Amino acid sequence: MDFSELSHQSEIRDSLDKILIEQCITENLKKFDDKFKHDEELLSLLATNGYLGLGIKEKYGGTGENLYDLGILFEKLGYHAAPLSLIGCLVDVAQTIQKFSDDERHLSLITSIIEGNIHTSAILEPLNQDPENPRTKAEITGNQLTITGTKYLSELASKSKNILVSVNSHEGVLLVLVDSNKTDISELRTTANSPSFKVDLNSVCVDRSSIIHTEGRGLEALRYLIQINMVMRSYLALGVTEKMTSLIAAYTSERKQFDRVIASFQAVSHRAADCFIDLECLRLVNQQAAINLNSNLDCENDALVAKIWASNAAHKISYSAQHLHGGIGADKDYLLWRYCLLAKECELINGSSSQNIERLGLNITSNQ
Amino acid sequence: MRKQDEILVAEMLIQLNAKQAKLKSELQEYFEGLMTPALKAELNNPNHFEGGGPEFKNAMQTMGADGWIGLSWKKELGGKELSPMEQYIFVETVMRTGFPFPFLTTESVGPMIAENGSDWAKEEIATKILQGKLIFAIGYSEPNSGTDLASLKTKAIKEKDGYLINGQKMWTSLANFSDYIWLATRTDFEVKNHKGISIFIVPTDDQGFSMSAINTLGDVRTNATFYDNILVPDSYLVGKLNEGWSLITSQLNLERLALVNHGPVEELYNNVLNLAHQTKINKDQYLTDLSWVKHNLAQVYSGIEALKLICWKQTWIMESDQLNMAEASVAKVYGSEFFIEAYRLLMEIMGELSLLKNESELSILNAKLERMYRTASILTFGGGTNEVQRDIIAMAGLLMPRTR
Numbered sequence: 004m005d006f007s008e009l010s011h012q013s014e015i016r017d018s019l020d021k022i023l024i025e026q027c028i029t030e031n032l033k034k035f036d037d038k039f040k041h042d043e044e045l046l047s048l049l050a051t052n053g054y055l056g057l058g059i060k061e062k063y064g065g066t067g068e069n070l071y072d073l074g075i076l077f078e079k080l081g082y083h084a085a086p087l088s089l090i091g092c093l094v095d096v097a098q099t100i101q102k103f104s105d106d107e108r109h110l111s112l113i114t115s116i117i118e119g120n121i122h123t124s125a126i127l128e129p130l131n132q133d134p135e136n137p138r139t140k141a142e143i144t145g146n147q148l149t150i151t152g153t154k155y156l157s158e159l160a161s162k163s164k165n166i167l168v169s170v171n172s173h174e175g176v177l178l179v180l181v182d183s184n185k186t187d188i189s190e191l192r193t194t195a196n197s198p199s200f201k202v203d204l205n206s207v208c209v210d211r212s213s214i215i216h217t218e219g220r221g222l223e224a225l226r227y228l229i230q231i232n233m234v235m236r237s238y239l240a241l242g243v244t245e246k247m248t249s250l251i252a253a254y255t256s257e258r259k260q261f262d263r264v265i266a267s268f269q270a271v272s273h274r275a276a277d278c279f280i281d282l283e284c285l286r287l288v289n290q291q292a293a294i295n296l297n298s299n300l301d302c303e304n305d306a307l308v309a310k311i312w313a314s315n316a317a318h319k320i321s322y323s324a325q326h327l328h329g330g331i332g333a334d335k336d337y338l339l340w341r342y343c344l345l346a347k348e349c350e351l352i353n354g355s356s357s358q359n360i361e362r363l364g365l366n367i368t369s370n371q
Numbered sequence: 372m373r374k375q376d377e378i379l380v381a382e383m384l385i386q387l388n389a390k391q392a393k394l395k396s397e398l399q400e401y402f403e404g405l406m407t408p409a410l411k412a413e414l415n416n417p418n419h420f421e422g423g424g425p426e427f428k429n430a431m432q433t434m435g436a437d438g439w440i441g442l443s444w445k446k447e448l449g450g451k452e453l454s455p456m457e458q459y460i461f462v463e464t465v466m467r468t469g470f471p472f473p474f475l476t477t478e479s480v481g482p483m484i485a486e487n488g489s490d491w492a493k494e495e496i497a498t499k500i501l502q503g504k505l506i507f508a509i510g511y512s513e514p515n516s517g518t519d520l521a522s523l524k525t526k527a528i529k530e531k532d533g534y535l536i537n538g539q540k541m542w543t544s545l546a547n548f549s550d551y552i553w554l555a556t557r558t559d560f561e562v563k564n565h566k567g568i569s570i571f572i573v574p575t576d577d578q579g580f581s582m583s584a585i586n587t588l589g590d591v592r593t594n595a596t597f598y599d600n601i602l603v604p605d606s607y608l609v610g611k612l613n614e615g616w617s618l619i620t621s622q623l624n625l626e627r628l629a630l631v632n633h634g635p636v637e638e639l640y641n642n643v644l645n646l647a648h649q650t651k652i653n654k655d656q657y658l659t660d661l662s663w664v665k666h667n668l669a670q671v672y673s674g675i676e677a678l679k680l681i682c683w684k685q686t687w688i689m690e691s692d693q694l695n696m697a698e699a700s701v702a703k704v705y706g707s708e709f710f711i712e713a714y715r716l717l718m719e720i721m722g723e724l725s726l727l728k729n730e731s732e733l734s735i736l737n738a739k740l741e742r743m744y745r746t747a748s749i750l751t752f753g754g755g756t757n758e759v760q761r762d763i764i765a766m767a768g769l770l771m772p773r774t775r
Contacts, residue, residue, distance in 0.1 A: 004385055004456065006684045007691075071383065252769040269758070269774040272765035276704075279768045283701050287680035288673075291385050298384060308673045360673070364665025367672055368648065 006290070008071075015057065015075050022048060023083035029338060035086040036341075039190075041159060041198045042086040049087075050119030059097060063113045068101070070231070070293045074238040081242025081349070084341045088197050091158035092116055094235045095124035095228050096167045099178065103216040103224040109180065112165060122180075123163040125154035125202040126228065132358065134169070134229055135222065139204060141170040141177060146211045148172070148179060150204045156352065160188045160200035167215065168204065169225050176221040178228070180213045195344035230306040232353050234292045237313035240349035241285050244316050247324040247342050248278045254328055265327075274323050281316040288312045307354075307363040314356035317346040385683065387460070394457055398464040401439065405430055406468055414469065415729065415737070417590045422471040422506075423548030430470070435503030443478050443625075448485040449501050455625070455689040459682065463634035473545065474629055476500060476507040479622045480553045484572070487618065489606035492572060496551070508549040510540040510573070510596060511619065517541075518756050520555075521564035521616065525598060527556035527571060533604040534558075536573060543596040546582050549575055552596065559613045570615040572607045573598065589746030623755065624699040628686065630754045631706025633679040636713050639743065640671050642736050643717045650721075658720065667716040674709045681705060697768030700760035707750035707757060714744045 008016070026045045035042060049055055058073030059065020066072065073093065080087060097116045100109045112122050131138055139152025150170055160166060165180045187203040216224040252275060255266035265271050292309040295302035321343045325332040332339045354362070387395065410426040413419050419427065434440050443458050444450020453461065458478070465472045477500060485497040499505040516523040525538025536556060546552065552573040559567030573580065579601035582594040610618050647658040647668070658664050681702045688695050718725040718740050729738035751757050765771040 004388065004391075004683060004687055005383060006385070006687050009383070248769070252765075252771050256771055264772060266765070266771040267774050269762070272771050272774050273758070273761040275769055275771060276761035276764035279697065279764050280701050280705050283681065283698065284677040284705065287684060288677055291676070291680055294383050294385055304672075305676075308676045311669075311673050312677065360666055360669045361662065362669075363672060364662070364667075364669035367644065367668050368659040368665050 012072060012075060015054075015072060016079065018052075019054065019076065019079040020083075022052065022054075023079055023085055027083040027085050032084060032086060032338075032341065036196065036335075039198055040086045040196045041088070041162065045085060045087060046089075047119050050117065053117075055089075055093060055119060056117040058093075059101060059113060059117060063101065063110060064117045065113075068297075070098075070234070070296050071290070073098075073235060074289060074293045077235045077238040078242040078245070081239040081345065082246045084243075084246070084338070084345060088158040088199075090232060090235055090239070091123035092121050092163075094232055095126065096122050096165075098231050099167070099224055099228045100215050102227060103178075103220060105217070106212070106215070108212070109215050112180075120164065121159050121162040122165040122167070123157055123159050124167040124228070125157035125160065125200075126167075126169050126225075126232075127156045127353070128153060129155050134353070135176070135225060137169040137171050137176065137225075139168065139170045141172040141179065143172050143174060143211075148177075148209050148211060148213070150179065150181065150207045150209065152204050154202040154204070155191065155200070156193070157188075157200045157202045159198050160186075160202050161190065161198075166202060168202075169228075174221070175219070176225050178215050178221060178224050179209060180215060181207055181209055185209075193348060195341075195348045197348060226303070229353065230303055231296060233306045233310040233359075234289065234296060236349055236353055237285065237289050237292070237309040240313035240317045240346065241282070241289055243342050243345045243349060244278070244282055244285065244320040247320050247339065247346070248275070248282055250339055250342075251275050251278060251324050251327050254331070258329075271327060274327060278320045278323050281312075281319055285309075285312045285316045304363060304366055307359045307366070310354055311356050311359045311363065314350040314354075314359070317350040318356075321346040385680065391456060391460055395460050395464060398461060399467075401437070402464060402468040402470060405433065406470060410470075414471065418592075420471065420591060421545060422473065423545070427471070431473075431503035431506075433503070435501060440477050440503050441481060441501045444482045444485060444501075448482065448497065450482065450485075455686045456683075458625075459628070459632070459686045462629050462632050466632055467634045467638045473506050475509055475553075475626070476505070478629075479626060480507045480509075483618055483621070484609055487610040488572075489608070491604075491606040492609065496572060505551065506545060506549045507551050507553045508543050508546040508575075508594075508596075510543050510546075510552040510554040512541045513539060514541055518752075518759060520619070521568065523555055523557060523568065525554070525556050526560075527558050527569060527603075529558075530602065533602050534571065534608065536571065536579075536598045536601040536603065538598050540596045540598070542585070542593050543582065544591070544593040546575065546594040546596050547584065547592060551575060552580075553609075554598070555615055555619060558615075562613070565616040567613050568615040568619070569612050570609040570618050571603055572609060573601060573603060577601045577603075589742065589749065591746060591749075624685075624689065627699055627703045627754050628682060628689075630750055631678065631682065631702050631710075633675055633682055633706075636671075636678070636710055637675050639717060639736075639739060640668075640675060640713070642739070643720055644668060646735060647720050664720050667720050671713045671716050674713060678706055678709055695767075697764050700755075700763040701768070703755060704757045704760045704764070707754075710750060711744075711747045714740065714747055718744060 056065035057076050058070050060068045097113050141148045141150045163183050166183050168179050168181050170177050185207045189201045191199045193199045255271050258265050288309045292305040295305050331337050413424040413426040441450035442453040446452045481500040484492050513523050527534040527536045554571045554573045558569040579599040582596045585593045650658040685698050685702045724735050725740040727734035
């Protein structure tokens with residue numbers, strides 16, 4: 004048992020910090036507060052320095068298949084509130100293809116992603132609480148799939164050449180790559196202004212070779228995608244909540260009332276301590292989930308536990324931070340407000356706490 | 372950036388290694404053998420919840436003879452010098468069986484005496500602790516000294532033949548069947564509180580020793596103990612005069628960690644899960660078919676996962692000789708408060724059945740649920756109250772200023 008980071012992981016952490024501190028200064032972040040939140044410059048900087056290949060096998064141009072490394076990237080993107088939404092691309096598409104495809108045409112997308120191109124996913128559907136059972140349908144005739152349905156919260160779909168879509172068919176669940184030009188894409192405005200899209204598929208025809216997994220493994224691949232998405236989103240939440248907690252410590256140690264810094268009031272310091280406890284729990288359940296995913300252990304429950312902690316911590320720490328900052332916390336000239344919006348997205352996307360608790364409870368009681 | 376495909380991800384695995392897993396199953400097997408029906412029956416008797424009965428004494432001596440006492444002690448002191456992780460596994464396994472193992476005697480007091488005691492204490496006391504023949508009670512708290520322990524007033528005055536001890540202690544658990552009290556006394560009245568404290572070994576068969584029982588909500592007996600002109604020889608002093616505070620604090624992290632070990636709550640969760648799964652609520656439905664039951668189970672499960680990881684990480688920190696004040700306090704606060712929540716959620720699952728006492732008809736799971744909730748609050752203030760732990764977290768973990 005070892006909780007320490009490998010030396011290369013501390014290096015990743017430090018060098019990512021360096022880049023992101025420079026790129027995510029308030030002045031830069033402000034540029035994206037009201038418009039399409041996607042920092043091309045930062046993306047190509049990350050690509051040039053090899054960070055988009057974290058968690059990707061060396062043979063595809065990555066730095067090695069270790070999901071803990073990829074977790075560090077998302078933790079840091081969250082910590083610095085980077086104007087980039089890369090889970091669809093780096094996690095859903097690159098990781099799932101790496102794990103399930105042996106087709107050169109699909110695998111070449113991984114290389115393309117590492118170079119800084121966007122190929123995203125479209126998994127979630129409005130009002131469908133069970134992403135493992137997509138309502139989007141594919142009719143299969145011969146070698147041809149005809150896909151119809153509506154997806155939403157697809158990151159950066161407008162920038163994406165290919166979109167990985169989950170569908171149901173008479174062969175069961177399939178993960179299919181679709182040319183984005185064949186779909187109708189419209190921009191959504193989410194609470195944190197993330198670049199999010201609705202993707203309509205109206206009888207989109209694709210070839211069978213667009214299915215990224217071998218026959219019969221569709222559900223397995225989709226479940227893997229959902230799990231790894233949960234874990235990486237939990238890492239994003241970890242970064243967001245780490246930053247909010249450090250803001251609490253810094254602000255309350257400076258702000259004076261009644262001639263003393265408010266951090267010296269026990270009520271204040273204890274609320275901060277509770278944030279620290281939640282943070283420590285989240286860090287550990289994330290670490291367990293990432294490491295077990297690495298080892299191909301059955302870890303749906305670990306992923307659910309991570310996401311449950313992430314949702315709860317995101318909510319609790321966000322409101323503790325706002326409360327302990329007083330009015331400054333809501334002031335858009337200060338930085339906390341961006342984190343509060345990000346926290347809410349981390350909390351709800353790909354399953355809320357309550358939804359995942361239900362899922363976990365189902366797993367626990369059906370494995371008896 | 373360095374390439375790292377060659378690094379084995381297995382090294383990062385967060386689970387017991389083969390040697391640790393083997394120790395765990397060895398211990399499991401050993402304790403299954405130790406917990407005879409007679410011992411179990413004795414431990415179900417409220418007078419013997421915490422040990423002290425004849426079967427308990429037998430079991431302790433058997434464990435001593437089989438070499439299962441003194442696992443944390445250094446080899447040169449006659450112990451096995453297990454690593455912190457192996458000790459954690461030991462505590463976990465023992466607690467899962469429900470055997471009231473006297474950890475404070477064997478793992479805190481014992482090694483401190485073996486290391487810092489007089490020649491007499493090393494030979495007479497430490498050896499017998501290793502043999503399972505002696506039990507200690509801890510005499511720290513006093514009526515007016517709890518969280519502010521260093522303000523304690525019980526005094527030991529140097530006389531020609533030793534030290535004369537006078538005072539009163541509170542919450543001296545196990546004193547009713549202990550051979551000695553590990554007693555914190557004031558020996559210097561001129562210096563700052565924590566600098567004038569010394570530790571003595573005080574025999575409970577001295578005529579100046581007396582006690583009165585305090586019966587608690589959880590049916591755990593504890594005691595008020597009185598020390599009236601007890602004269603102990605110099606050799607009963609442990610460590611140096613006036614340097615007792617460091618003995619009190621030296622093993623705090625380890626002791627706190629033992630308090631919030633994840634074993635017992637996981638055991639209780641497993642028991643409730645199994646029972647709920649077999650409990651029919653109508654013709655074709657079991658308790659576990661209800662969505663709110665699933666919900667409660669999942670809440671407890673995700674809480675246990677975090678507790679297990681916090682405890683393992685804290686153990687790993689000790690194993691690698693790092694010092695991290697904040698994390699030990701995180702374990703204590705989170706664990707003690709989670710237990711309360713977990714007991715509640717698990718009791719909800721079994722509903723009113725959880726209210727039935729052990730001797731009652733229809734009672735379930737040896738009425739463990741009925742008993743555990745009554746003992747739960749002790750841990751939020753005992754072992755270092757959670758307010759102080761949160762102060763420590765804010766200072767050591769978040770570098771915030773000291774509160775006042």
